[in-house]
Amino acid sequence: MNTNTDQIYIDKVLQGDTNAFAYLVNRYKNMVFTLALNMVKCREDAEEIAQDSFLKAFQQLHTFKGNSKYSTWLYTIVYRNAISMLRKKKLKTFDINAEIIANYTTDIDFPQLESLKEEDQKKYVKLILESLPETDAFLITLFYLDENSLDEIEEITGLSKSNIKVKLFRLRKRLYKELSLLLNEEIKELL
């Protein structure tokens, strides 16, 4: 249904209705921005990448053949743009380490209010995603947030399916462990 709707708007844009592109921007801007942010870890750069990705998508829209989902095609552009930005800036990423966890676990010893829990959850999810190496954060976002299939992730990132599987398996273990530590038992309440 949504893919069909995308195609309707894509056709409109290709027929000269430039304003129809706003629908595609509004529909995917959050995910595009999130993917970019999880890669480059800087809001300004992420916004630049997101804008540039949409502009490139518009310029190259005639090359989109509809063999895959529009989102898959768009995320491929985002991934390449982010990689290109990282190469330019040579941003340094770092792994989750005990120091980060130690600094934050004390804050959530006594989460009294539900709202506080929510805030904590948000804070630590961000923290974990920020601390993941760029490609790992990108994979997590694609798989868990946007629920892309392994085939789609393979198409977007160019990584092999077996490599993606292994990475996701390790990441799941690691994330669950880290988040359980950071959020104490809160993650278990979600089960």
Place this chain on the structure above:
Amino acid sequence: MEEEYKDLDGFLKKNLEVESTSLDFTDAVLEQINAIESTQEKALQSLLQKHGTEIPSEDFTSKVMLQVHKHAEITSYRPVISKKAWLFIMLVLLTTVSFVLVKSDTSNDESGIIYSYLSSFEKLFTFEVPAMLSSPILALSLFALSSLLTIDYYLKNKIFS
């Protein structure tokens, strides 16, 4: 004493057996492992979907659309051959075709008014027209080409504009 132990060892080795589990034991263990992994995955997904999405600036869409419109203006359709150029090409082609056709038609009737007019017109061009240029095949080809160009121009500008 040691001999007694040896006997006991022998007795135990002989009589102790590894107990076998039920047939579906491995499946049951794997099922439990999968269930744990599945719940962990669900918890992780729920948490990430709840808090993992980032929102860009409020004017993000308008910024993108501004750039898109700018780009659309730059790359808007500009014909390689302008309207005037097309008209000129068609005029030249039609003149050539008419000239060739009329000349071939009137070659047998040299007393005609048109022929005398064309003769005076022909005097303007003192060079010899190569035989190939006055062949009916060339004339027909040129006529077909000019017709196609006219139809193309008409379809592009009048119907699909």
